Structure formats: structure tokens, C-alpha cells
Amino acid sequence: MNAWFQRLGLRLPIIQAPMAGAQDSALALAVTAAGGLGSLPAATLSAPALRAELERLSAAAQGPYAVNFFCHTPPAHDPAREAAREAAWMARLAPHYHDAGLTPPDGPAVAARAPFDAAVAELVAAFRPPVVSFHFGLPAPELLAFVKSWGAVVLSSATTVEEARWLERHGADAIIAQGLEAGGHRGMFLSDDLSTQVGTMALLPQVVRAVRVPVIAAGGIADARGVAAARALGAAAVQVGTAYLLCPEATPHPLHRAALQSPAAAHTALTNVFTGRPARGIVNHAMRALATGPLGWCADAPAFPLAAHGIAPLRAHAEAAGRDDWTPLWAGQAAPLCRPQPAAALTQALAVGWPP
DSSP: OOHHHHHHTOSSSEEEOOOTTSOOHHHHHHHHHTTSBEEEEOTTOOHHHHHHHHHHHHHHOSSOEEEEEEOOOOOOOOHHHHHHHHHHHHHHHHHHHHHHTOOOOOSSOOOSOOOOOHHHHHHHHTTOOSEEEEESSOOOHHHHHHHHHTTOEEEEEESSHHHHHHHHHTTOSEEEEEOTTOOEEOOOOSOOOGGGOOOHHHHHHHHHHHOSSOEEEESSOOSHHHHHHHHHTTOSEEEEOGGGGGSTTOOOOHHHHHHHTSGGGGOEEEEOTTTSSOEEEEOOHHHHHTOSSSTTOOTTOOSTTTHHHHHHHHHHHHHHTTOOTTSOOBOOTTGGGOOOOOHHHHHHHHTTTOOO
């Protein structure tokens, strides 16, 4: 076991990816009990909900665990521009509201995801989680210093070598190299140019060569063979997300769970229609119907995370009828390799062959 894992006290080099909306502390606890690093996604939790989840983790965790936050920059407040963008988006959605017999929501779009801030940092500090991970960069230097003041190990995602170097310079203790195969939101934060995004097995060795801190491989890894490949390319650990969605401890919507076990799981694409930011999911009606260019991509989608406001009523209506037409079915490209099994069994199976 390398020094980084010895510092954390982990038995297995497996990190369960935080998956907002599809899990709670139960999955993190199960992975931690099995010897891996369980993660709690906190970006969409209210303060009371976050406190309750942290209380469960701190009371029951049988090892170190991670809490994950977003570090995105909220859209600049420009009323005229926001109104124009929202009007274009709602015009794009209007035929679908009409077909569903729904009335579009009134009022400005509401952000469902907030970036890490001082108030959240104070709440989290009371629990001193051993690992804090970030997506879309890192928080402001004073907030990062506060997180490190209680001894937390800080992780963050890089989708390019440039981002990895930036994270190392700004204080990340380890870097998650997120390949293009990964499900959910791309962690890109220095550029919105999708042509810079490459696969895990191309990105990983470049990041390992470029930085001195440990590198964690993420994207397209769903079994021990993928773990072995990542290890051969220099990974200190792997982060796995989609495979954990089929564990009984996970809480994806039943339609999401069903899609992951269907032939549809073989076809994923990057889309911005659900939140306004690139994310990989199983192709469904919304991704096809709203595309203005490549499949899943809409030029009218508002900036992250405001696109979700207009989608929400359509999603609720379709889900009530048993359809996943407007549900974000986040999944990586290795989804067809995933099988239902307890989180502990999956964690141990992923680590088969990794030396102690």
C-alpha cells in the first residue's frame, strides 16, 4: 500500500465516486466498511440535510470517508442577459410543455446547486471529515486553508494536464484524472472547450508524469481489469461511480436503475440539457429532442446550474407516468459491464489483484 493510503488508513485503493441525487450516506458507509473510501455528495443538500448525513457518517463510519462539494462560479448577475437566455430556453421547451399539458414555471430560474462557501465550511468543520473532495476546481484559498486546518486530505478532479498542474499548484493533495468515459458532470474548469477532453487511459499517464502528488484514475472503470490497467499506468487509486449505482445501498430513481440494466446503457453521450454543463448520461428523449447540434447539446441551455429549472416539471410529469424521457440518466461508457451486487462485494472485487 502506498504512503498516501497509509496516511488515510485505507485498506483498499478504491474510491466510490460521489453521485448527487443517486445516493446518500448509506452507500458511503458500505464502501468504507469494506475498506474503500466512501463518498457523500453534498452539492445539492440543504444545510439541515448535510448536517444529518454528516452525523450519520461520523457516528457509523468504520474508516475514513469523503465529502464532496462543487466549486463552480455561479453565473454573473446580468438581468437582461439572464432574461434573454431564459426566454430562449423556455421557448425551446414550450412545445414539450404543450404536449404534456403543462404550464411552464413562472419567475426566474432557481439554482439547485450551490458552490462551497464559508457557511458550509463552518458546518462541515464540526465533523472534521478525513477527506474533502471538490469538482470544478478548488474553493478560494482561505476556504481551502480552513479545510486543511483540521487535517483533511483534499482531492479534486482534472480533465486535462493543465487542470492537474493548476490543482497541484493551488493545494490539492491528490488529483482525480477524470477521463472522457466518466459518467455525470465533467470536472472541467479552466476551459469549456470539449475538444480538450480525452479518455482515461490517455489522460492518466500524462497527469502522472506532470504532477508530483498521487493521481486517482476515474472514467470507464467498472471491474478489476480496469483497475489493473489504471495501476499499470501509474494510478495510486481508482474512483468508480456508475458500477455503484446498481448496488442496493444506492438510491437512483427506479427508472435510472432500470436504464442502467437495459440495452440503452450502451449508448451514452455528453449533454448540457439537464443542468447547462457537460455531463455524460444514457441517451434519452430529452437529449434527442433538445439538440441543436451534436446529440445532447443545446445552444439555448442556460448556464450551469440554471437549465434544471425548466426541465424539472417535464421530468416530474414523465416520471409519474413511468417514463425516463426527461430524467438525467447519468452513466459512464462502461455501464454495460456493471451488475447488481452489494457495495462491499463490488469494492472487494474491484481491488482483486491489487497488492497489499
